[in-house]
Structures are given as C-alpha cells and as structure tokens.
Amino acid sequence: MVQPFDTLVDSNVDLQPYNTLHISAVAQHFAAIKTPSHLKEVLNHPRAKENNLLVLGGGSNMLFTGDFNGLVLHIEIEGREVVKETQDNIWLKVGAGENWHQTVRYCVEQGWGGIENLSLIPGTVGAAPIQNIGAYGVELEEVFEELEAVNLVSGEKQRFNKADCQFGYRDSIFKNELKGQVIVTEVVLKLSKKPELNTSYGAIQTELEKREISKPTIKDISDIVIDIRNSKLPDPKEIGNAGSFFKNPIVDRSIFDQIKENYPQAPGYDMGNDKIKVPAGWLIEEAGWKGKAVGNTGTYRQQALVIVNHGGATGQEILALAKMIQASVAKEFKIDLVPEVNIIS
Structure with a gap:
C-alpha cells in the first residue's frame, strides 16, 4: 500500500529559513530527508514523479x-x-546533510589534513562536490575519493569516483549533463595524517608572518582562513548573502593585457595555456559597485563580490542588481561575469 503523499511531505512551506540570502519564497511541497531510504520512499511515490524537484542543502548557493x-x-x-585507514591516510565517509565547516573543524581536531584551507565555506557536504568548492589555493577535488547518489529517474543508488565527477573550476558533471538528475547522499574524503600545508595564498603568508608562526599546523591554517573570511564576508545569520555571487572569470592573456594597459595594478593569476584568472571582486569594485546599496539590496562594503539582502529584498531585486553589475563589468572590461549562485526561477 502506497503511503499518502501528505504524510511524506509538508505543503506551502516558506523557504526563507532554508536559504542564506533570506529570500521569502513558498515551496508547494517540502520534505526533510533524514536517510537515503526516506529519500527513496519519497522519490518512488507517484505524486513525487508529477512534481518539479529541487534539492536543497544549506541553501548557501541559491x-x-x-x-x-x-x-x-x-x-x-x-x-x-x-x-579506511592506512599509515598515511584516512578515508572519511560523511552524510550529505552535514555542515561543511563543522566537518572541516572536526577533521582539523583529529589532525587530518587536506581541507583546512576550505574552512568557513557555507553549505553542506553534499553540495561541496557539485560546486567543486575551493578557496585559498585548495579545491575539493584534491581530497575527493567518491560519492554515493540516488538517481532521480530510476531511484537507484549510483557511485561516482573522481573521474566520473568531471571536476572543473567551480564545476562538475552535476552542474552539466547530470544537472537535476542525481541527489548526493554521502561523500568520501581522502585526508592525510601527515599533511602538507598549502600556504601559497598571499593572505595566509601575510597572517603567518604577522603572527610569527614559522611552523604552522593545520589548525593554524584553519584559524587564519576563518579570520580572513570573517574580515571579508558577512555572517549570513546577520545579513543575508550567498557568499561570492559570481565566479572569478578566466580570460585569454590578450584580454588581460588590454586591461593592464588601463589598470596597471590589475591582479591576475596565471592558469596556464595563456589563461588568466581575474578576481571578480576587483572587477566589480573598479566598476564602482563596492558597498553600493540599491533598494533593499546591494554589495557588501568590504567585498564587492558579495551581494547582500539588507532586509526584505525579493529574489527579483537581487537578480536585477546582479544584471546591472554584469552590464557594468562587461562595458568596462569586456568580460562577462557568470553567477556562481544557482538562480531558481
């Protein structure tokens, strides 16, 4: 006997508590998924198959x-x-609903290295491989082993190794050909018991020198990254935001050389193959948007890359601001900014 749909889901649920931009939007149906078997039960219900589906984790990228x-x-x-465990490594399986930052700190406390540079990134573990999250010189794919997901069409479990995920810069197969087709339920990370620290990022080096730390630990790196992020990014609990709203564009060296003619101080990072990554925050700031308020929304006063909800902003307001910023940057630099945030219409 099929369980009544209304006992599996709630109806007309306001999603404001479930997204870090604090946008009020009503979900026709809503299910809090606690286990993979619960997920399968919901997905196999005939009524579920009649509905558009949206998978929501921490809501920090929506x-x-x-x-x-x-x-x-x-x-x-x-x-x-x-x-799994060897003399050098630990393989940690983590539920997709676990908080990413709390998982990082847990690993740091155990002395397991590899993700300390990814401290304080908002969201859940399940969303991390979809986005291939990265920060301060490290990307998730470097510690990723495999994940388990449920196929939305067949309802069956699938496993994906690193090659299967087709990781790219803030990208994966789950944002492309498998977009909306699978739901991540668990992730396995390969962490090091003998960590090799990545301190290549300039701000980390500066902080290490300032704190007179010559032999940093993974906790030192995590603490520094937390402090750097807190100095640049607003706490979503205090002001609605989704972190970096746009991806850092990667452009041909010829385009970057043109920018340098007008802006000799323009920052850029060599990505190889005559490609340069340009910080989107710098482009937006130079286009005059840093700290600018437009109605109930605007950009953060300390980081132009972050669009904020000052209170009561609608999703349409924020989208309109994003489009204005894109137009300004395109006009000034001939660069098209691509949103890192998923826009749900």
Missing part, C-alpha cells in the same frame, strides 16, 4: 526569484565514519 511550484527535498542526512 537565489529564489519566486515561489517554487514543485517539491523541495531538503537533505538532512547526517553521520561521519572512517571507512
């Missing part, structure tokens, strides 16, 4: 531009378990 006419699956699968 912009709702209106109500969602369908079923929102809020992934709340928890748990951390060591599944």
